[in-house]
Amino acid sequence: MCAYSRSMTAFDESAALPQDIIDMFARSGVALTIADCTRPDSPLVGVNQAFLDLSGYPAEAVIGRNCRFLQPQEGPGPVRRRMRQFLRSPEQYDEKFVVPNVTRDGQPFLNLVYMAKLARGGETTHVLGSQFAIDAPGRLDPALYDRALSEDLRQIDVRARDAGWTLLGSFNVLASSHSIIARARMD
Numbered sequence: 001m002c003a004y005s006r007s008m009t010a011f012d013e014s015a016a017l018p019q020d021i022i023d024m025f026a027r028s029g030v031a032l033t034i035a036d037c038t039r040p041d042s043p044l045v046g047v048n049q050a051f052l053d054l055s056g057y058p059a060e061a062v063i064g065r066n067c068r069f070l071q072p073q074e075g076p077g078p079v080r081r082r083m084r085q086f087l088r089s090p091e092q093y094d095e096k097f098v099v100p101n102v103t104r105d106g107q108p109f110l111n112l113v114y115m116a117k118l119a120r121g122g123e124t125t126h127v128l129g130s131q132f133a134i135d136a137p138g139r140l141d142p143a144l145y146d147r148a149l150s151e152d153l154r155q156i157d158v159r160a161r162d163a164g165w166t167l168l169g170s171f172n173v174l175a176s177s178h179s180i181i182a183r184a185r186m187d
């Protein structure tokens with residue numbers, strides 16, 4: 001079942017996520033998603049308004065689905081395999097990927113996707129995602145995005161710990177959007 005707050009942040013109530021994570025999603029200005037990797041095909045169990053704005057989808061169309069629904073019909077290319085490997089690898093905690101995606105109304109865009117794993121009781125149970133449309137007109141400066149995301153993640157990290165959740169990863173890849181975007185443009 002989906003629960004909607006006034007800001008249209010949406011969560012699967014049965015996912016029983018810590019309230020601090022839910023609050024942070026509602027407050028954040030950057031696109032945030034969370035997937036439950038203990039469920040078949042790692043569906044999204046939470047998204048915020050900034051993600052709905054970026055993708056153009058309503059909440060009820062995304063909760064319960066794997067986030068690959070944003071990829072073009074022909075697929076996103078080799079990055080898909082790299083994302084799959086990252087998600088399967090116990091040694092990798094957080095990473096950024098540039099992925100060709102398509103909005104609900106059919107607009108292609110380059111999506112800078114950040115993923116960080118969340119553990120509970122020593123087991124990775126969830127993956128937190130953040131999306132940034134590289135080529136959207138009037139988009140935020142990538143350095144400001146990095147700063148806003150770092151700040152949100154640090155707060156999630158501190159608060160989630162109180163509920164027994166650990167945000168894995170060094171956050172080192174966070175301050176790198178500028179160079180990743182420049183590289184993606186040259187490819």
Ligand SMILES: Cc1cc2nc3c(=O)[nH]c(=O)nc-3n(C[C@H](O)[C@H](O)[C@H](O)COP(=O)(O)O)c2cc1C
Nearest residue numbers: 033034035066067068070083084099127128129131
């Ligand atoms: C939290 C989270 C957010 C994700 N966000 C996106 C996204 O915005 N765009 C995208 O193309 N893939 C995204 N992915 C990756 C896909 O869901 C999927 O893992 C990827 O396509 C590789 O797996 P597959 O080969 O099974 O499709 C996200 C994954 C997770 C766990």
